[in-house]
Structures are given as structure tokens and as C-alpha cells.
Amino acid sequence: MIKEYLENWTGLVNTVKIGATPQEGGTRRKTITVGGEKTLAFLFKEGHLPNKPVIAYEIWDIKPIDWPEELTNYYSDVWSDPLDWAEKVANVYKADLLCVRLMGIHPEINRDIDYELNFIKNLLKRVNLPLIIVGCGDDEKDNTVLPLCSQITKNERCLIGEVTQDNYKILTAAVLADGHNIIAQSPIDINIAKQLNILISDMGLSFDRIVINPTVGALGYGLEYTYSIMERLRLAALNQDKVISSPFICFVGQESWRAKEAKARQDEFYSWGKESRRGPLWEMITAVSLVLAGADILVMRHPKAIEKIKEYIELMFKNNF
């Protein structure tokens, strides 16, 4: 019989905690802890994996612009009010974690800032799950609005983003002051991921408050490239490179539902089968691959895809093989 070969890792991934309960000065009913891995995904014999990957439901502050019909079927009833949307994923779909994208602040939409801040305040009251808050992607608007969001959610220990190598100072300072965690985004580039973590930590934010968004591609759209980047970063972390030992957040839904294979209707491509099956499957398969690459937080959209990936994670952890 061939002897089993087990790697002996000396490093580990940082642990990041999201959400603060009333005992901790916040108002969330629970907290979510990610990271802490001492080996690669599911290699239980090699090292401890103290925290399962978690799924965050993605919601927007406005009615989404380009979500395909398959997603409309699940959410269109609550798109008139994002607070209803948040409540639906919390109560009906039993979300553990919520990721709010403030697309309404984008210059092309330009919603009133006070309106957005009120939305966040009310969201804290209506839903008591740990929160991820992300901006619209426009640096100037994000730098104006996200620090204010950070202020009004002070002590809730949110995960707020995103910062990049060229734009990290303003939001990092806010997150540092208000006790939150930060998302450091790099464009599928290990060198920039590492550099950004150093820049952030130089401002005084400790490594256990940084989550890396390595940026991902969906199945068929650069997934393999994403995988190798994440794997390389994770291997370095397990070999004690503490600068990049951060957990990963992956925006799976956003990328998967951009794929033609996920959203095209069956009447356009008959042989591809029903989009109600194909779409969630595309998102689910992308998610599985990223979990294997070491993803810690998956931001997803389709309830069925989320249900299936959760089942998969539970199964892998239960069998402990």
C-alpha cells in the first residue's frame, strides 16, 4: 500500500470576526467568524479547519439593473423596498450574513446621501444579521459615502469595502476608527494583494481585520486563473507569510450571472436546457470551485444555488475525510 503523504504546514490564515452582539457593543444577534485554516480546503487530516466557508446573500439598495429573469422570479416582489428584500433573505431564506451593495450612490443614479444613510440605519433595525457593506465602485462616491456608513454602523463590526492599491486611505482610516473590518481588492494579482495588505497595515489596521477580494472569474470566464491565484496566496499563508494570510471574499453571484451560459433563455439556446436549472447550477459550480481554492466568504444571489453550496459544505465537514 502507498503511504499516505501529509503536508506539515506551519502557518495559518488569520481569523476575522464579522458582527458584534449587544454584549460586544453592537446590535447583531450573532457573529460570523471566518479564516483560521491550517491547511487547504477540506484536507482535515493535514490540519484544523475551525470555520466553515460562509455564504452572504447579496442585496442592493435599489432595484437591480441587470439581474436576469431567473433571479427576478425570486426577488421582484421585494425590489420596491430594499428593506423588504433584506428581511426576505433573512427570514424566508434564513441567510447567515448579508452583503449590501450601495449601487444607488453611483454617479449615474446619484441617490441622495441622506436617503442612503437612512436606509442603512433602518436596515440595522429591521435585520439583525452581521453586515457586509460595499460601495458602487466609483472611487469618489465611495470615499464620500462609505466613511459615513462606517460612522453610523460604528461598533457593529461590519465588513466594509472595497479599497484598492490606488484608493485605500480614506476608507481604511474610517474603518480603523469605527471598529470594522475591510475588504482589500486586487485585480487577480498576488503582488498587488500583498502590497495592499502592507499599505493597509501601515495605517494601523491589524491583519486580523483584513479580508482579501482576489477578484474572481465565473466558470468559463477565468475561473482557473482565479483558482491558481487564490491557491498561491493560500500556500504562502500556510508557509507563514503573515502579510497575506487573510481570508478570501468572493463575489460569486455577480460574476456567475454575468455569464451568458447562466442567464440566456432556453428559447434562445434550446439545447442548453432550462435556465431555472442551468443558472443556479452555474453559480453553484463556480462557488464549489472557489471553496476548493480556499474561499471563506461567498457573496451569492440565487437561493437554490446557495442552498446547494451550503449542503455541499455541510457534507464535506460532516464526513471529515
Added chain:
Amino acid sequence: MFIIGELINGMYSNVRKAIEKKDKSVIQKIASEQIRCGADALDINCGPASKNPKEDLPWLVEAVQEVIDKPLSLDSSKPEVIEEALKVTKNKAIINSTTADLEKLEILVDLAKRYHTKLIALTLSKKGVPQNKDQRLELAVQIISYCVEHDFPIEDLYLDPVVLPVNVAQAQQKDILESLKEFKLIYQIPPKTIVGLSNVSQGTLQRKLINRTFITMAISLGLDAAILDPLDKELMDAVITAELILNKQIYCDSYLEAYRKK
């Protein structure tokens, strides 16, 4: 790269005086400085002038351990001195060092096993300093065979090819460097390698340049550890950069700072 700081050595007058006066603060400052500059472990040597090494070495160990929680390399040619220091050492220690002579191996491998330490072995014997690569390999084989036969874990063994000053043994430098690579081929578990770096530049005018040139060449041949002066910033920068080029660290613009944040 496993860096062992070399500055706590009775050969240096400040250390010698501190030992004589039993002034802990001097020793502790040198210890902390070396760790701050990137040393992973510290070599502790009370020097040839010590009249009572069996007391001085443990005293040094205890002084250092009050401020530093890192492995210590206990450096003495006398096993009984090393044992006295081992009795007070908290972390997994490194014995510095044995030679390939049987009578040395018998005592020091036994000591290393009893105290669960790592062991530095010089490819050196009573016959003298090896004159070429083949003699070094022969001595390395003797050391490894002894360790394997006596159940000393090869993972804890560091082979030292014995670095000689370039102005004395210029013709040997290439052999010394190549030995580092060939030591790895002797046994199924490749033994780790180490050098006492400063020797290479002994008596020269360009000490720092020679040190850092030698070590980058040694790193490219697979060197695992070195005893050196971690306060020499250019030397440490060269070590970090050599490892970067060998893809042992992920590049980023601030890679020197990143390494030091470890």
C-alpha cells in the same frame, strides 16, 4: 532562511565585559536588537576568555530568555558547558556544534537526543579542515550515518561545510558552495545546511560586501540557515532578495518591509 544572530559572543569586548560584570542589560539589548532586525534565533557563546564557562553560558541564556522568546544556539566546544546551558534553556535549543569525530558524535548526538535539540555538525575532524568537496562529503556521510543509526532525526540536523576566509582559502570557496547542494543528495531526507558566514571575510577589507555576496550565492545553492550579523541591513536585504528571486516569498513593491513584518 533561518537566521541565527551571532553578536552574543565573548569574543566581542562589550559582551566579554558584560559577562565579567554580570551586566544583563547589555546582553539583553544586543539580543532584542538582533531579533528586531530579523534574527529567528540567537547564538550564545561566552568566548574563549571566560574562566568559568559552565556558569557564564547558563547566565547568558537566562539573561536573554528574560527578554526574548526564540530558540537559542548554544555555542561551545565543551559538551559539559552546553549541557549546563541546556538545563536552563526554555525553547527547543540548537547545539553548536559537533564535528564528524566519533567521540564527539557519541557525546553530542546523545545530548541532543536527551534534550530534544537541533544539532549543528561541522564537516571537520581531528585530521583537520577538509581540503576539498569530496572530503567534506565524506565527513557529511559519516555524520548522517551516525545520526541515522542512533535515531537522531535528520530534520533536526544542520550540516556546516566549514566556511574559510577567502583570503586564505580562495581555491576552496567553489567547493564549499557546491557542498551545500551535494549534502542534500546524501540521504532520502535532505539534511539542512548552515554556514557561519563571517568567516568568509575574516581579515579582508571588504568584509560586508564579501559576506553578502557569499550568502546570496549560498542561498542559490539551497542554504537553509546562517549564523550572521543581522544588524547588517544590507546583508539582510540581500538575503531577503535572494529568497525572493528563488520564489520563496511573493513579490510586492514593499517586499523588504513585508519580510520584516513576519
